[in-house]
Amino acid sequence: MKKQRNIMVQFTLITFITVLVVSFGLGEFLARRIRENLINTHIELLPRIVQYAAEDHPDFYVFMQSYPELGPSTDVEDFFYDLLTFGSITRLKVWAKDGTIVWSDESAIVGKNFSDNTLFRRAVGGEIVYSYRFSRKEENIAETNKSIILEIYTPVYKGNELVGVLELYESDSQLYVNIQKNRRTVWLLVTAAGAAIYISLFLIFYKIYQFQKQTSKRLLQTQDVTIFALAYQAELRDIVTGRHLERTSMYVKILAEELSRDEKYRSYLTKDYINDLVKSAPLHDIGKVGVPDFILRKPGKLTVEEFEEIKKHSQLGHKIMTKVEERLTFQSFLKIAIQIILSHHERWNGTGYPAGLSGEDIPLSARIMALADVYDALRTERPYKKIIFHEKCREIIISERGRHFDPRMVDAFLSRETDFNFISRKFMDDHTASSLSDVGSTAFS
Ligand SMILES: [Fe+2]
Known part of the structure; x- marks a missing residue:
């Protein structure tokens, strides 16, 4: 009888732990996929938006080609600040082809050269480069305490000629809210499904257990x-x-x-x-x-x-x-x-x-x-x-x-x-x- 009770306890524990592990694993897996999809969407969309927006501001090209002789016009600054209000973008760095930051809402780094930044070097070669694990590069000292999840280097062209790189930082706040919301929903759904499976299995198992208990008693x-x-x-x-x-x-x-x-x-x-x-x-x-x-x-x-x-x-x-x-x-x-x-x-x-x-x-x-x-x-x-x-x-x-x-x-x-x-x-x-x-x-x- 004690052994049979132990089997019931073991069954409950094993099912409970399995449901918990599957729920957590599946939740984590789906949350990761959702995050990757969100990030991929942003990586595809943002460079296009930047390119289209740049083409609407001819002064931007003038500024990029004449810096440092000529500062940004009001129109160019409006363009930059417009970008900063888009979605969850929290920081903008405008790079000249030589690795100098020619404009940023973080003024302390303007005029400095970070040409040894490997991500920038790839971007200036024409590649859209991103990172969603925030890197502690020298040029990122001002962002150390910010909750940033995505960093995109997008090359900007005038016709076929690359004129510079715009680096956009996205705060994780918006992304994170979406990810967490989805992760919670997934966990809840998987846990509810697990609980339903557990209850069904328990009822079946309990009936078998009762039947087996009665049979054992009669046999004994x-x-x-x-x-x-x-x-x-x-x-x-x-x-x-x-x-x-x-x-x-x-x-x-x-x-x-x-x-x-x-x-x-x-x-x-x-x-x-x-x-x-x-x-x-x-x-x-x-x-x-x-x-x-x-x-x-x-x-x-x-x-x-x-x-x-x-x-x-x-x-x-x-x-x-x-x-x-x-x-x-x-x-x-x-x-x-x-x-x-x-x-x-x-x-x-x-x-x-x-x-x-x-x-x-x-x-x-x-x-x-x-x-x-x-x-x-x-x-x-x-x-x-x-x-x-x-x-x-x-x-x-x-x-x-x-x-x-x-x-x-x-x-x-x-x-x-x-x-x-x-x-x-x-x-x-x-x-x-x-x-x-x-x-x-x-x-x-
Ligand atoms: Fe005897």
Whole structure:
């Protein structure tokens, strides 16, 4: 469930970030294209306007050819100031062919020569030159603090003869307003489209998620009942059936949770692991399906040979579940089930079966199962044995600390013995309860 919630969060985050990045990238890309289009339009239009305007002012040519002997007439200055009021033009520099600035609204540079300016040199060669990254040239000291985005050098001709270069500066204010307006519109549109896509995808994804959640729940339930049916089938063949499988699963859960508080087991006994462990517990005696009925159902004490037959249930169960597990293509809880089935009769001191493993060579899952299984067997009435009360079970388990049981397991049991006793009473088998009623319920503690 947590994983599924994480998928929803991941989906939301990924979609959100993607929309944000695409929106920003597309907005930036379109804004750049708009800026380039605007600039290109200006670069195409301004030189033509300048040329036409110059042809309307014959004095301009006289001024360009006679400078510095003759200053600009009123008509020529009107022409220049008219240009300065056009669009977003904020500065005008009129260059003679030798690189001298013969007129500008910035009077400080008039009369100075900047013939080494490379842009001017290209313009005086007949090329329309522009720059929209304002360059810090010496002749631009007066414009340092102005927000200029476009600088155009436009050659001016009289007939076919180049008479000079007019350099126009455009403030970015007008251009910038247009660009920003367009950029904002693009961002808004792309973000709105992204949000619409996100909402549509979210609705589809959410429906799929709900469907998948329900399917998973049903599958898990089916898996649980299948496991229980399988385990119960083996249990039914025994002489006495009851709620052994339910109780042992609960004891296993209590022990695992108690152990998970220990630094040593914390990283191993995760919530998922404990769930798998609890799910696996009912399968511990699945191998009993292969033990002959006359032995399993024998009411009296077993002979040595019969007990040897019973002991085979660990390996038989292991064989069954290994075959089942081999058919799976993913890592499943059956790995834990197989450990439990094979090793739940091993003993800490190495005297158990089938392999005679000892200590921590016995898988932790099987060590947990061993104590849960024995406690339940002691607490349950059988045709060949009476019920053993909790206090006595406690004594037996303590006496087997470091012998049958992992010492740490016994400690965990003692920490939670009240819960063990409670479960053994609450989920007692009917036949155990009826025999107890004969001796009085106060005797059961
Ligand atoms: Fe067993």
